[in-house]
């Protein structure tokens with residue numbers, strides 16, 4: 001998480017066992033969901049081991065450009081393979097030895113005098129010249145405040161904290177949520193459980209995933225002719241860019257996407273009642289479009305019920321909905337997504353002049369290209385604010401952001417300086433441009449989604465193409481950063 005001239009104190013001590021929290025990963029006392037540090041590298045792929053967990057972007061795009069993997073078993077690789085790939089890349093590039101796993105950074109503060117970041121971690125203090133946060137947007141489980149949740153008598157857990165010790169065979173399972181995790185979990189567990197009740201708040205559009213296993217011969221061809229794999233990646237990228245255009249600027253392109261999505265429902269489901277329940281009223285893309293081939297077929301199985309009545313309470317024996325029906329459950333699975341707007345939270349970050357990142361953001365996280373924030377010198381965010389999209393590979397985006405960080409560090413080196421900081425004017429101009437573009441995107445057409453908060457602010461989405469992100473991040477435009485001398489401190493009272 002940090003780079004630079006390291007002074008380690010105790011930090012090498014493994015601290016994994018101390019991370020507790022309740023059964024959903026929540027911890028008392030910090031007023032926030034517990035944000036764990038991983039015991040292994042892999043991030044979400046280390047934490048999300050639920051049945052059916054897999055990529056929803058073709059793997060030839062969801063991989064590092066410098067480490068193409070011709071051996072993916074499927075077009076959309078399962079979690080186990082992605083985790084193994086990430087660990088393998090880290091090992092081969094000598095990164096594993098430099099990572100302190102099981103160590104949470106709780107506070108990072110900038111020392112104006114010494115031009116250094118001081119990190120307080122669960123394993124001691126650490127200093128660095130450069131701070132790069134890579135906390136992810138989807139690493140803190142979101143647990144809805146369902147009345148009676150704690151009273152449930154059986155095992156209950158979030159999809160990102162899957163209890164592999166709980167055998168679901170022959171059990172009645174309640175799955176709360178119908179988002180990206182649920183649509184993978186339900187088809188995976190349906191054949192073994194006695195019954196699944198799936199609780200839906202609002203449906204999302206889906207799109208055929210067209211997943212398939214690669215034949216040995218195809219994998220050999222990819223290995224022997226890397227250009228083939230690059231071609232596949234380029235075609236996938238082009239298709240994703242079409243999706244990005246449809247979500248952001250080219251409204252007319254949503255119509256064919258919607259027609260395909262509707263056809264997928266109609267082909268899989270005959271029952272008009274069920275069709276109605278799963279068909280969203282909002283624009284395609286407003287909520288994240290979910291890629292799946294087996295979600296609707298699973299819902300038509302006799303041991304699956306889609307419940308659309310509002311959950312009134314969780315009881316010791318099951319779930320009661322607003323119509324008064326109580327459905328029994330042996331196991332409760334929360335497929336309720338993540339608290340995605342914290343970015344670096346619950347870590348506290350204190351920048352130049354003692355101003356915290358939370359104060360700087362004042363409820364709406366924002367950063368130039370999702371990477372830099374004024375008054376936070378020598379700090380860079382990866383997968384930061386407004387670098388998410390409805391389509392595309394986050395790995396691609398992170399690589400582009402890393403290029404930006406390298407460029408910025410190059411500026412620092414060339415100037416033989418010790419401090420680089422985003423200019424306030426750059427931040428304001430970019431933010432203005434970004435908000436204007438966001439207002440015309442599909443994400444602001446009135447649905448509830450995890451991008452836009454209850455006040456209509458959108459700290460999540462990138463409103464242009466991904467090639468635009470790469471192009472803009474690749475260069476450090478003149479005057480964007482102040483290198484060397486700090487700008488005068490802002491008026492704290494304003």
Ligand SMILES: Cc1cc2nc3c(=O)[nH]c(=O)nc-3n(C[C@H](O)[C@H](O)[C@H](O)COP(=O)(O)OP(=O)(O)OC[C@H]3O[C@@H](n4cnc5c(N)ncnc54)[C@H](O)[C@@H]3O)c2cc1C
Pocket residue numbers: 035036037038042043044045048053054055056057062103104105106134135136137138139181344345347382383392393394395398
């Ligand atoms: C189930 C699931 C499936 C997904 N599928 C796709 C997909 O198919 N395609 C796609 O493009 N994206 C997908 N995503 C999005 C995913 O978040 C990104 O692709 C990618 O994992 C982001 O990588 P990251 O390293 O930025 O963050 P993460 O993978 O979230 O890793 C962040 C790590 O930092 C740790 N951390 C956080 N705060 C601290 C702290 N203070 N101290 C120490 N450690 C800390 C976290 O515990 C975590 O281990 C998926 C997300 C989920 C949850």
